[in-house]
Amino acid sequence: MDTDFDTVVVALDPDVSDVAAERLLATAIEVAGPADATVVLAYVLSGEQFIDTAKRLGHPDASRDDIDDVLADHERLRSLAETLAAHGVAHEIRGAVGVVAEEVVAIAGDVDADRVLVAGRPRSPTGKAVFGSTAQSVILNAPCPVTYVAADGQ
Known part of the structure; x- marks a missing residue:
């Protein structure tokens, strides 16, 4: 298995909770750093x-x-970028308008990603049996391995 990583994509959208975003970022730092x-x-x-x-x-x-240009002024993304910079991790922000799973897969392909990190959302015990449509679609369609990062309490 190839353990070299050049590019790690972190899948984000407005519905990703702050806790999940922090867990995604911590995982990205662990992998990319x-x-x-x-x-x-x-x-x-x-x-x-x-x-x-x-x-x-x-x-x-x-x-x-x-x-x-719009996302360059986005407070949450600036904060996440500052955290990456503080850990010495090179980063960039790529925005897209559309369906989350489709756009994340497209971005992963465009940047020749070695890994995609996607967050889960809190679910009922039955809901945990299936990751959810966005995460599941990214897992099934990404051009590289995907790491599923559970949200707090999952």
Whole structure:
């Protein structure tokens, strides 16, 4: 098994809780840090979320093509990027507008990712039997191995 990592993608969207985001970031630092790999924070918004976020961040006329410019002003992503930088981990932010699983898989392909990290969400005991549509779709369709990081309490 190849243990060399150049690029690790962290799947994020507005529905990922702060706890889950912190666990994803801790895992990314564990994996990418020793390998001197780059972490790509892949942040996906729906069309409506993009419009709302762009307006809130002072980009009222932004189009989907401006996603990376809009996300450069996103507080949560700046905080995550600062944490990576404090740990000496190279990183970049890639934004997308669309269906989370599809866009994360596309970003992983675009950056030739060696690993994708995806978070789970709290679920009932029955719900735990199936990861959930977003995580499951990323696991089944990613062009590289996927690490499922359970949310707190799972």
